[in-house]
Amino acid sequence: MDLARYAALFLDESRSHLRTCTRLLLEWERDPSAAEPVDGLFRAIHTLKGMAATMGYERLAGGAHEVETLLAGVREGAVPRGAALVDALLGAVDLLERGVELAAAGRDADLDAGAIAGLVRRAVPAAAPAGRRRKTRSAAEGPAVAGAVGLVVEVRIRPDAPMRGARALLALRRAEALGEVREVRPPAATFEFDGFGGAFEFRFLGRASEAALTAAIREAGDVETVTVTVPEPAAGRGGTEGRGRHIRVDLARLDSLTGQVAELVVARHRLAELAALAPGGELEGLALRIGRLVTGVQQDVIAARLTPVWQVFDRFPRAVRDLAKQLGKQVDFRVEGEDIELDRAILDEIGDPIVHLLRNALDHGIEAPAERRAAGKPEAGRVVVAASRERASVVVRISDDGRGIDRARVLAKAKTLGVLEAGVEALPDEQLLRVLARAGFSTAERVSAVSGRGVGIDAVVERLRALGGSLEMASERGRGSTFTLRLPLTLAIVRALLARTGAERYAVPLTFVAETVEFDALPRTEVQGREAVLLRGRALPTLHLDRLVGRPAGAVPRRPGIILEVGGRQAALVVDALLGQQEIVVEAFDAPLGTPPFLSGATILPDGAPALILDAAVLV
Amino acid sequence: MAHTVLVCDDAIFMRTMISDILVQAGFEVVGEAETGVQAVQKYRELSPDLVTMDIVMPDMGGIEAVREICRVDPDAKILMCSAMGQQALVVEAIQAGAKDFVVKPFQPSRVLEAVQRVLG
Structure with missing residues (x-):
C-alpha cells in the first residue's frame, strides 16, 4: 500500500483537527472552568497523534504526544489552568500546524520537536511533572x-x-x-x-x-x-462502508471543467439561435434537449464548487484574539452565517481582505478599554463577521462598535492632499469610502505594527472588484463602522441581462437587477438637483447608458429602463433596448488606463462579438 | 511451586479481596503495596511472578508504577485493576506495559482468567 495516497487526506483531517483545537482554546480562554474544551482538545490531539504515527511522521506524532500528555495532566488536575496554559497550548497548536505542513511535504524531520516540548514544559509547574510517557507509537x-x-x-x-x-x-x-x-x-x-x-x-x-x-x-x-x-493482491482497501461517498478533486481540474462548461453554455446559445432558424425541425428538438442537459451540468458544476465559508472564516477568531492581545484591547468577536456557501475560488481570495478589515477594526476602530469605559461602552469591543445570502450574491459584513471614522479629519486630510475640492463640506458614506480607498490615504497618527501605514482599503477594493464583487461602508462617529462585501456566488458563469445602446451591447449581472421597466412611461422628478424617475412613489436617480459610455443620445422611443439595486439603494439605467437574459462567461479583464470604473469585465457573446460588463455597485 | 504475587491497591478492602481470590486459587501473595512508590520498591525486593495494580493510588499512580517496573523489568507481568469508565487509563497502562486488566467489581472467575492469560 502506498501511504502517499493518504497524505492529502491526512493533511485535510489534521488541519481540521487543529482548527478545532484553536476554536476550543479560544472558547476555553473565555470560560476557564469549562471541562468540555479540555476533553475535545485531548481527543483532537490524540487523533492527530494516531494519524501522524500511522503515516510514519514520527516527529509530529512525538510533538502531538507531548501536547496530549500535557492535556492529560490538565484533565487530571495536575496542571493548573489559566492564561499561561492557553498561551502555551495555542503556541503548541501553531507548531503542530507547521509540523503537519512539513510532514505532508515530506519534511517531518525538520519539525522542531524541542520547541513543543519546551512550551509544554514551561506550562507545567516543576512540582507536577507531566510524566513523560514511554514512546507509545506501536509497531502496529x-x-x-x-x-x-x-x-x-x-x-x-x-x-x-x-x-x-x-x-x-x-x-x-x-x-x-x-x-x-x-x-x-x-x-x-x-x-x-x-x-x-x-x-x-x-x-x-x-x-x-x-x-x-x-x-x-x-x-x-x-x-x-x-x-x-488471504486478500486478493489487487483488492486494495475496498469494502469499508462509507468509503467512496466523497472523492477529492484537484481544484485545478474542477476549474478546467468549469471553463469547459462555460464554453458549452455559450455554444448552447449559438445552437439555440441556429435551431430557431429552422423551426419545427429535428434540430430544434435536439437543441432544446442539449440546452436542458447543459443547464443541468452547469448547475452541478457550480454546486460542486460551492464551499461553506467556515473553511476560511475559521481562522478569524484566532487572528482577532492575537491582534487584540497585541494591541491591548478587549474584543468580543463573533462569526455568523458560517454555513453560507461560496465558490471555492472566491472564498480563497476573500480571506486576506477580511483579515485586513478586521485588523483595521481592531487597530483603528475599537478603543482601548479605558476609553470605552469613559464613553459608556462595555470594555470589550464587539466585532462581528456575518455572511448571508442576498439574491444571487453572498454578502459578508464586518462590523465593529468602535469609535467610527472621524469625517472631519478625513475631510481635512483629503483637502490637503487635493483629493477633494475645497468647497466640499460633507462626506456621505459612499464618498467616504471612495476617499479612504485612494491609494496611500491614511489618517492614522502613528504607524502601527498591526495595520501598518494607513488603512489600505484601496487594496481591498481592488481585490473585490477583480472578483466581480464590491465593497460598501457605513460609519458613525462614536458608534462604529460596517464594511459590506458583496460577492457573486460563483466566478465563472454569471446570469446577465443584455442591453443595447446604439450598436454596442452591455451585460448587467442579474445579481444587481431588481426589475425592468418602460422608462419613458415613468413620471420624471429630481433628487438633490439630479435627474430621477418616480417608481411606485420612490424617486430613483437616472443613469443614461449612452451618456455613460460617451455616445450621442439616440432618438429611441419607449426606452426601457433597468432598475439596479445594490445594498438597498436603487437607480434606473436607461438603455436603447433589452436583449434578454443569458449566461455569460466572465473573462479576465485587464482594464486599460482610462477605462471607466463601472466597467468590471468583458464577455464573448454567442455570435462571437464581445460585450462589456457593467458594475452596478459602482453605478448606483 | 506456587506463583508469587504482589498486590498493589490503596484500599485494604480491595487488597484483601484480591488476595483471598488468589490464595484460594493456589497463589502465594508475597507482598502488598499501598502506593505506586511502594509497588516499585517491593517489586525490586520480591521479584514476584505477577503484580496486580490499582490504577489510582496516592504517591505515584498505578500507570506510573507500571512504567517504572517495566523499565526495570520489561518482562514484568502486571494485571491492572480498574474501575468502570477508566478505559483511557487502562489503554495508557497497556501502552506502558501492563499485560491485562480486570474491571471492578471483581468476579473471582474473571480475575483468575486474566491471571492465567498474563502468566501464559
Missing part, C-alpha cells in the same frame, strides 16, 4: 512496506465485555508478538473512545500460521471471533 502503526499483502484479520471483541477498546488493544499486542501488524482500522488510537464497538481489522505479515495467529489473538480474552482471510 509503523510505516508500511510496499508490495507485501499478508493476511487480513478481522477481530470482534465480545459485545458484553467491559472496556472493549482496551481488550482490542491487548488482542493487537498478541498479534504483534507474532509478526508485523499494519493498517489497523479503525486506528488503534481510537480504540479507547466511546464510539468503538469492539470490531477491528488489520493486515498481518509474518510467519505464523492462520491457526497460530487466531489462537494467539483469542488468548487476549473476551474475543468473540477472529476471521483470517
